[in-house]
Amino acid sequence: MKLWVIGLLALPFSVFAGERTISIGGDVTEIIYALGAGQTLVARDSTSQQPPQATALPNVGYMRQLNAEGILAMKPSLVIASELAQPSLALQQVEQAGVKVVTVTGKPELSAIDEKIAVIAATLGRENEGKVLQARLDRQIAAVPTHRLPVRVLFIMAHTGITAMGAGSGTAADGAIRSAGLENALAGVARYQSLTQEGLVVAAPQLLVIGKASLQRMGGEANVWALPGLAYTPAGKQRQLLVIDDNALLSFGLDMPTAMRQLRQAAQAVEP
Numbered sequence: 001m002k003l004w005v006i007g008l009l010a011l012p013f014s015v016f017a018g019e020r021t022i023s024i025g026g027d028v029t030e031i032i033y034a035l036g037a038g039q040t041l042v043a044r045d046s047t048s049q050q051p052p053q054a055t056a057l058p059n060v061g062y063m064r065q066l067n068a069e070g071i072l073a074m075k076p077s078l079v080i081a082s083e084l085a086q087p088s089l090a091l092q093q094v095e096q097a098g099v100k101v102v103t104v105t106g107k108p109e110l111s112a113i114d115e116k117i118a119v120i121a122a123t124l125g126r127e128n129e130g131k132v133l134q135a136r137l138d139r140q141i142a143a144v145p146t147h148r149l150p151v152r153v154l155f156i157m158a159h160t161g162i163t164a165m166g167a168g169s170g171t172a173a174d175g176a177i178r179s180a181g182l183e184n185a186l187a188g189v190a191r192y193q194s195l196t197q198e199g200l201v202v203a204a205p206q207l208l209v210i211g212k213a214s215l216q217r218m219g220g221e222a223n224v225w226a227l228p229g230l231a232y233t234p235a236g237k238q239r240q241l242l243v244i245d246d247n248a249l250l251s252f253g254l255d256m257p258t259a260m261r262q263l264r265q266a267a268q269a270v271e272p
Helices: 003-017 026-034 052-056 068-072 089-096 111-123 127-142 172-179 197-203 212-218 221-225 234-238 246-250 256-268
Strands: 021-024 041-044 078-082 100-104 152-157 165-167 192-194 207-211 241-244
Touching: 021 026, 026 041, 026 052, 026 078, 026 111, 068 089, 078 089, 078 111, 089 100, 100 111, 111 127, 127 256, 152 172, 152 197, 165 172, 165 197, 172 246, 172 256, 207 212, 207 246, 207 256, 212 221, 212 241, 212 246, 221 241, 241 246, 241 256, 246 256
Parallel strands: 021 041, 021 078, 078 100, 152 207, 207 241
Antiparallel strands: 152 165, 165 192
């Protein structure tokens, strides 16, 4: 094979291998590693905890509180950011400084996973790897039963202390619950709402779902069951609680099939 042909074939790899990439969003970071492009990363945001080697990278901060100076200090040539980080003045400033910024969808839908992989793969010149990854994820999702199961699920999030919020429509938790063929007990309200005794009784959840981080903030399972009104709900009476990895369920990333399976199995265990 002529040398100039070899050079042309090698060009895409050499160009993309020279990228200095910063990833913003745990789902984005996981996909970059799964595509075999982890060596291009020079930093990540605080939500990027997987795979474990990602935590060895410098942390540029929380995705919704980014600082342009901190990002530019890493001398990136590319920033791949979740749409959930937008609108971001910091990312605008980074782009104005000449750094390419690529935004990846943050839609809480199963179809978004393939879209994320396609965009990131194309950006990093890993289209073939992207197609293989998409096919694998599609098979995993197809293996999870998603036909309708009339179980009312309440996702609880706690930001600080024992303050508990319930996930209504338009949230990632709502999208995950519906993707698993289940019913969101708070589908009638928008976004996250503070949980009240009256609201819990009316919602009548049959299954509670809480992230590990939120459970820790609430001080353990006993404080969950102590929420006013919960004892009068089917979930409270039967002590039906699923503790799950927050990012796996809410990020609509590579761990979504596992999270969906856990959610579905917990719902199937609920007594009719």
